Amino acid sequence: MLRLINISRKLGDFALKDINLEVSDGQYYVLLGRSGSGKTQLLELIAGLGHPDTGKIILDNEDITKRRIQDRRVGIVFQDYAVFPHMTVFGNIAYPLKLRNEPKKSIAEKVEKAANAMNINHILERNPEKLSGGELQRVALARTLITSPRLLLLDESLSSLDTSLKDDLKRLLRNLNKSGQTIIHVTHDYGDAISLAKRVGVIHNGRIIQDGSVDEVFNNPANRFVARYAGIRNFFKVNIVHENGLSFGVTEHNIRFKLNGVSAENNSLLLVKSDAITISNQEHEGKDLNTIKGKVSEIIPSEFGLEVTIDAGDLFFVNISASDRQKLCLAEGNRVWVNFNQKDIVVINGT
């Protein structure tokens, strides 16, 4: 198990602040953050490529905060693979074994085994310049895994791969994790986090601002930043009003959200997921249903089909399919209603 206790590190104008984190054995932990959020710096501290100003790094009940990088048995795979260009694939994978002066026969056997596991045994004699991004990534993984690391750190390992290579590598990483390898994977890609993580943390400006299971983090984002990562684009800052025993959140543009039974304060942020919203040509009635009138201002293709922007004073973003569009005879300029249940509203207080 890895435990980070109150880790802080100042790097020029940027600082990692009070990082506390626990990653249990066999965990696939994804640390999500934008570039410049401090996620790579944190990985490098865990690997031993830098030392924290304060705090402790505990791995398997040993304090490794000041331990030499060579003695930590924490493997890191860099975003750019860092495959040695002056060595063949074999030379790269064999590099850590040669450092330990292992016999040639043993090196050959271990390299072959690692290459088989990564499905790169056919490129062992090639030079890195002739390899694709996916192959380079597998070489870097094989080279790190051959050292039997207690912890595998992946720095944006999928970010420069195309979709099909990405899927192959995700499968490989999932299998690796299933076989017991503890993995910490930093990425800016929410999709990677959803498809790989057992547990996810969100890092922003050098702080981990939320940590939990994938469901916990993405269904109950702690703030606007995390919500954006969860693909939520419908944000509304509201003040709370009470009328006839009912609570409403009212936006600056006077849109009223029913908030019965929901605990909310003034200046709260209401989030509604795009796929929780439906569009209709008529007004719907319902005790818990929010129905808001607006005008279709834009319809654009999206990864979910079509994204419809509806201007109701504030903007709503709704995902629909092409057949939904046909059924609704939806066109830009149409008057429509957006409908969503109040249970689909997430409230973030104190923004």
Place this chain on the structure above:
Amino acid sequence: MRKNSIFTWIVILLSSLVLLFILAPLAGMFIHTGKAEFLETIKDKEVHQSVWLTLWVSFAATLLFSIGAVPFAWLLARKKFPVKNFVQGIIDLPIVLPHTAAGIALLGFISRDGFLGKIASFLGINLVNHPAGIALAMAFVSLPFLINASRDGFAAVPERLEKAALNLGASHTKVFFTISLPLAWRSIITGFVMMFARGMSEFGAVVIIAYHPMIAPVLIYERFSSYGLNYARPASVFFILVALLFLIGLRLLSLKRKEKYINTDAQTD
């Protein structure tokens, strides 16, 4: 388009003039050297000894000083320290110093009364008028070429590769010898060749330290001042040809090594 074309022609013309300025005196020297005089010079034992001395002393000086200069270049490329710019300035100093002044400064250091001279005397060597003294003079003026080229070579090696090697269990020494040095090799060889060539052509500093034994530039000067241009010319041609052969040989060797390495910048930046 037309403007660009005229501009290109003007650039070509100016470039040709510069090239001509370099080649014309050399070509003139080759043309004005008679075959008989040249063949006689080739057979001249004094010329042989002088050219050979120049080559091996410059090569030895480059090789010996590279033991310290290459790690120094790595230090400049990789480490931050408070007086780094000042140190960089000191390295470039021999380039701007008048070489005779450099020779005078060095003479004070290596003469029998000087610090290094005393140590050498203790070992039974008088550095003045000795190949070792010549090597020191050559190195003094040519070291910046090796250090600067090597420093640029180390700086171009992505740090990520060194970090990856450390993470795989390599010590800092292993990282230097298995990652940094092989990847910066191309620039180091270039610096090596430049230092060797610059050392070989040095006259000002060497003539102060050692008139005898005569290195080729001193021999050429001596022949010119004692017998005139016609006597100095064949020795100059011979020295230039031998030096060129040596340099081309070294370049070819380094090119062979170059092919083994690839440019890592595109992958790792």
